[in-house]
Amino acid sequence: MDIGQLPRVGVLLREWRRQRRLSQLALALAADTSARHLSCVETGRSRPSRTMVLRLADQLDVPLRERNHLLLAAGYAPAYRESALDGAGMAAARSALDLLLAGHEPYPAVVVDRWWNVVTGNRAMSVLLDGVPPELLEPPANVVRLALHPDGLGSRCTNFGEVRGHFLERLLRQVNATGDAKLRALYEEVRAYEPPPGAVDAPAREPGSAEVLVPLRFGTPHGEVSMFSTIATFGAPADVTLSELAIELFFPADENTARILRERAERAAL
Incomplete structure (x- = not known):
């Protein structure tokens, strides 16, 4: 700067x-x-x-x-370094990421940067990316674009309205927390996307609903899967790169989804 x-x-x-x-x-x-x-x-x-x-x-x-x-x-030198993830000093962090991603299989997991660009992911991420046009997967592929673009995962998402609302709310909170102009531009871009054909707005969530998380539901050749995710970050980072990395871990929301993901991984291993 x-x-x-x-x-x-x-x-x-x-x-x-x-x-x-x-x-x-x-x-x-x-x-x-x-x-x-x-x-x-x-x-x-x-x-x-x-x-x-x-x-x-x-x-x-x-x-x-x-x-x-x-x-x-204020006229002072920066206090926090910004290291390349493939640098020698980041070996321990890379090892931790590799261990976490591999250990989460057969469920999908992805590492993203501050702007939701994909840094790396595990093999199980292919269940989310099947059928996505190559142009959306060109580096740097962006998780928010992949989820909300009408030609992306949204075209297979059976509760697109709910998922769209969740992503936009989460992204707007991040924009407000960081004041980042690049994130603001991403928010404005994806908010303007046309919904996939047949998508409906998210229904109002009833008080006391049995669902405690917004699931991601989408069709696969083996049936509909339903997943929720959690975000993990590095604790007490002193490096800008590490502070901006997040690991999104997807979990099956029902036993049928768990079975489909396990069987898919077993077939891929043959």
Whole structure:
């Protein structure tokens, strides 16, 4: 990022504070400083120390990438490195990812970056990608596009309205949490997609519904499968790359789905 294009650090901090819906007094108390000093920082009348920038960023739960931007805007060097995943220093992280992905089979699992681009996945991901046009799978394939594009998984999804609502809500929360312009553009793009033919809007969920998770249901040559997912991240990352990786693990929502996935894996192993 061009340092000359960065807004003043005070402007950035004020934007983050307002985004987190905190008053100057509330943030100052949490960061062990005075509201007067914070006001001077935000208006540019006072330059915060490096320690103060990091303390404020921590209280505002600013992502590591944006913490580096705050430091640069204040005239300091970045605090967090950004390593290539295939670099020597990331060997332990890669090993952990490989172990997690392989151990989750025969159920699908995928690693994505901050923008939901696919980093890697296990062999069972093919059940989700069967029939998806090659152009949607060209690197960097994007999980949100794959799920919501009318030619992607959405064309086989039997509860597309529910799935679309879930993805858009999750993506919008991430946009609001990070302030990331690239994520905002992705959100606007996928929100404008036409639904697949025959798709219906998500029905209102009744209070006390038996379903506690929004499943992903789609047809396969062996019958309909139903899955839910959970997201795993690295704990206490000190590297921008690691902090932005997420592992989405899919689980069968019923025994029929578990059977189909097991039998599919057994056939592939022959």
